[in-house]
Amino acid sequence: MLDTPQGPTLLGFDVILVGSLLAAIAALAVMFAIYTAVTIKDPMAKRVKALNERRDQLKAGIVTATAKKRQSLVRKSETSDKFKDSLGSMKLLQDSQVEDMQQKLAWAGNRNKELAPILIGLRLILPVIFGGLAFVLLYLVEIYPEWQFKRVAALGVVTFLAYKGPEIYLKNLASKRTDAIRKGLPDALDLLVICAEAGLTVDAAFNRVAKELGRAYPELGDEFALTAIELSFLSERKHAFDNLAYRVDLEAVKGVVTTMVQTERYGTPLASALRVLSAEFRNERMMRAEEKAARLPAIMTVPLILFILPVLFIVILGPAACSISDAFSGDTLA
Secondary structure, three states: OOOOOOOOEEOOEEHHHHHHHHHHHHHHHHHHHHHHHHOOOOOOHHHHHHHHHHHHHHHHOOOOOOHHHHHHHOOOOHHHHHHHHHHHHOOOOOHHHHHHHHHHHHHOOOOOOOHHHHHHHHHHHHHHHHHHHHHHHHHHOOOOOOOOOHHHHHHHHHHHHHHHHHHHHHHHHHHHHHHHHHHHHHHHHHHHHHHHHOOOOHHHHHHHHHHHHOOOOHHHHHHHHHHHHHHHHOOOHHHHHHHHHHHOOOHHHHHHHHHHHHHHHHOOOHHHHHHHHHHHHHHHHHHHHHHHHHHHHHHHHHHHHHHHHHHHHHHHHHHHHHHHHHHHHHHHHO
């Protein structure tokens, strides 16, 4: 029998078969990318639709008759009520703690204030659970019997991380959201200037900017859309701007809010004030980029010494060392 000819192999694998599989995977990836690009959805559409429905209900003065519909409009959670009652009975819940946690939730992009008592309760429950589990594993089960003084340190670290875990998680979410809003704020102000010069009202300008920047900066678009909706139905426009400053932990946004309030109060030109703020924020962003570029040589010093210079020395001195070794070995043989 004749052996069937086999294709070229590399490290024991058929090159043609592996190439075909990689080509098939690449084709599927391209098809998936095209599908996701064609069927992309607006991330704020659902949120804006719900807010618009809520605005229409508030404008019309609708009072729901059934308790089920009323619960759909007003957020209530039995779990948060239980946590609040339990912590209040033990005198472990203070109004300042609740307000501080609600502020951190708003900075992280979560507007459900009912979660504040739950997170405060988790800060008390999680150290007990994880601390007890660590005590059982370290002292009773003795998973690391060679540890003596390290057990106390490990137990303390686990308890501390369990206590600070929810707060660290919220802080991380808030920092990422703040950075995303900071990147898109100059562009948003430029669009606000254009809308103001075109004759649009403030709420219409905010709504237009939210639609234009919703895909590029969804966090900023969400905040501007919510501000536009609040401007249209709140009794005082200042409350809408104050709510925007409350939800975003960024000094630049607070400056924009102050400017908007002053223009509303004193009637100063909005476009010129926003143009000055936009130029200032762009200069600040450029200075921040230049600061990072100036720090780059100092940051690259350690990787340069540890990884690049040894390889460079080997490449430069390696051939010379090999030739010297060959020369000495030849003399010895002679």
